[in-house]
Amino acid sequence: MPSKRALEAQDNAVFTTSNGAPVAEPYAAQRIGLNGPLLLQDFNLIDSLAHFARERIPERVVHAKGAGAHGYFEATHDISDLTCAKFLEKGKKTPLTVRFSTVGGELGSADSARDPRGFAIKIKTEEGNVDWVFNNTPIFFIRDPTKFPHFIHTQKRDPETHLKDPDMFWDYFSLNPESIHQVMILFSDRGTPFGFHHMHGYSGHTYKFVNAEGKFHYVQIHFRKEGGFKTLDDATAGKLAGENPDYGIQALREDIDKGEFPVWNVFVQTMSAEQAEKFRYNVLDLTKVWPHKDYPLRPFGKMVLDRNPENYFAEVEQAAFSPSHTVPGVEPSADPVLQSRLFSYPDTHRHRLGVNYQQLPVNKPLAPVANFQRDGPMAFDNQGTRPNYQSSLVPLTYKAKPYEQVKHESWLGAANTDLSFITELDFEQPRALWQKVFDNTQKEHFVSNVAGHFGGVKSPVVKARQLSVFAAVDQELSDRIAKAIGHPTVKPLAVAPADKATRFQYNERPLN
Ligand code: HEM
Numbered sequence: 001m002p003s004k005r006a007l008e009a010q011d012n013a014v015f016t017t018s019n020g021a022p023v024a025e026p027y028a029a030q031r032i033g034l035n036g037p038l039l040l041q042d043f044n045l046i047d048s049l050a051h052f053a054r055e056r057i058p059e060r061v062v063h064a065k066g067a068g069a070h071g072y073f074e075a076t077h078d079i080s081d082l083t084c085a086k087f088l089e090k091g092k093k094t095p096l097t098v099r100f101s102t103v104g105g106e107l108g109s110a111d112s113a114r115d116p117r118g119f120a121i122k123i124k125t126e127e128g129n130v131d132w133v134f135n136n137t138p139i140f141f142i143r144d145p146t147k148f149p150h151f152i153h154t155q156k157r158d159p160e161t162h163l164k165d166p167d168m169f170w171d172y173f174s175l176n177p178e179s180i181h182q183v184m185i186l187f188s189d190r191g192t193p194f195g196f197h198h199m200h201g202y203s204g205h206t207y208k209f210v211n212a213e214g215k216f217h218y219v220q221i222h223f224r225k226e227g228g229f230k231t232l233d234d235a236t237a238g239k240l241a242g243e244n245p246d247y248g249i250q251a252l253r254e255d256i257d258k259g260e261f262p263v264w265n266v267f268v269q270t271m272s273a274e275q276a277e278k279f280r281y282n283v284l285d286l287t288k289v290w291p292h293k294d295y296p297l298r299p300f301g302k303m304v305l306d307r308n309p310e311n312y313f314a315e316v317e318q319a320a321f322s323p324s325h326t327v328p329g330v331e332p333s334a335d336p337v338l339q340s341r342l343f344s345y346p347d348t349h350r351h352r353l354g355v356n357y358q359q360l361p362v363n364k365p366l367a368p369v370a371n372f373q374r375d376g377p378m379a380f381d382n383q384g385t386r387p388n389y390q391s392s393l394v395p396l397t398y399k400a401k402p403y404e405q406v407k408h409e410s411w412l413g414a415a416n417t418d419l420s421f422i423t424e425l426d427f428e429q430p431r432a433l434w435q436k437v438f439d440n441t442q443k444e445h446f447v448s449n450v451a452g453h454f455g456g457v458k459s460p461v462v463k464a465r466q467l468s469v470f471a472a473v474d475q476e477l478s479d480r481i482a483k484a485i486g487h488p489t490v491k492p493l494a495v496a497p498a499d500k501a502t503r504f505q506y507n508e509r510p511l512n
Contacts, residue, residue: 135204323342
């Protein structure tokens with residue numbers, strides 16, 4: 001049934017070919033005589049068949065399934081001591097587009113799958129677009145970005161059988177124990193959020209806010225859903241996957257249509273560089289959270305989603321988010337995973353949408369764009385008569401950054417590859433989740449959620465190895481999972497002591 005909006009938009013349009021010529025009989029393929037072959041002159045037929053064959057663009061290699069909506073960001077509090085970004089000046093309202101997603105499944109997979117959720121926001125500020133490409137969990141599975149393709153492959157299909165494979169899945173996790181914190185969240189009920197718009201969003205990575213004097217703070221950004229987050233239990237998530245795999249897209253659309261606009265309050269945690277050096281964990285380690293009691297949440301904004309897309313493909317599928325799309329006052333930190341994402345997203349957009357992806361209406365900045373990029377497929381805003389080089393006759397002017405690019409951090413040393421070195425520090429926060437945060441019901445759900453999936457592992461080596469990772473979190477936790485899958489108990493994985501972890505120094509001193 002067409003929506004009310006579609007019925008109202010009815011404009012009695014006349015059917016035409018793609019060159020705008022009216023066609024009297026849209027369904028009538030031209031053939032010779034009563035039974036003869038077709039005519040090449042029948043542009044209507046060829047135009048529609050040829051376009052149809054090219055309808056699909058590559059689906060996103062991760063986060064293929066998603067739902068989107070439009071709305072606005074409102075800066076509710078003064079944070080000019082932290083950042084000079086204009087859209088964060090108190091009182092400003094800036095339009096935005098959001099896309100929520102699951103990660104591992106294909107374009108047609110179920111919205112209720114056990115998976116982290118993507119939480120990508122494109123804010124169209126007066127200084128250019130800021131994309132906050134966040135997840136619904138404050139941490140991630142890796143801290144060495146070279147692991148990302150390996151990790152994702154193990155969550156997808158086996159190349160031989162084209163089936164998802166619990167052995168691959170747990171083989172990866174058991175070999176890469178820095179994943180355990182995110183595994184603890186993934187297999188709690190937070191791994192199956194209720195729909196797309198009842199969850200929080202987190203930068204996960206440390207970013208930098210820079211103020212007008214050029215002074216920076218490390219920050220973590222939190223979007224907290226008004227009314228709290230809601231989750232599904234495993235059985236309900238499985239049932240929904242069969243009965244209505246698109247229920248997340250549907251619920252978001254219906255709530256917005258009813259005027260029940262989802263709202264998030266937005267907060268920042270801050271750390272000075274000096275504090276970061278004293279922080280127990282490495283501030284660039286994406287597998288750790290910053291404790292709220294030491295680094296309290298400071299409010300600064302609100303996000304409201306109040307408009308559904310009129311055309312899913314144009315406004316959601318073609319949306320191209322990247323952490324490298326940012327504006328003065330909001331900068332990436334040196335987190336290696338974030339640094340590699342700065343490259344990876346525009347790279348995939350050029351593949352998925354083409355080199356001129358920023359010119360597509362959903363991505364096009366509201367701020368004027370002027371540069372020396374020209375041509376390429378679909379260059380429909382090719383900057384007119386503007387010279388395609390820095391001409392002395394018709395020059396482009398340059399606007400300096402609002403702050404002097406002071407020496408933020410200085411790095412020093414030989415090439416280093418020990419990002420995945422595991423120490424006792426990697427188990428402290430997962431242990432706190434199990435021992436202090438999960439109540440008895442959450443513990444029961446966690447054990448049964450893990451057992452349901454992990455129980456399918458065939459390799460005894462993988463089973464024992466992952467149980468040793470769980471035992472390093474907490475022996476009772478591991479023993480309960482072992483019991484649930486009928487496995488003998490296993491001793492904890494041996495790991496290096498906490499003081500062997502790489503310390504963070506924002507201003508590395510020369511070594512003697
Ligand atoms: C999507 C790469 C880690 C959040 C994607 C896409 C790629 C990618 C290639 C598809 C983009 C597209 O086709 O438009 C990577 C790499 C990572 C990484 C290489 C680590 C090395 C992360 C982390 C987060 C994240 C840590 C969150 C904190 C997202 C989101 C999307 C996405 C939300 C979906 C964006 C959308 O809705 O279009 N990622 N990713 N990713 N990623 Fe990552």
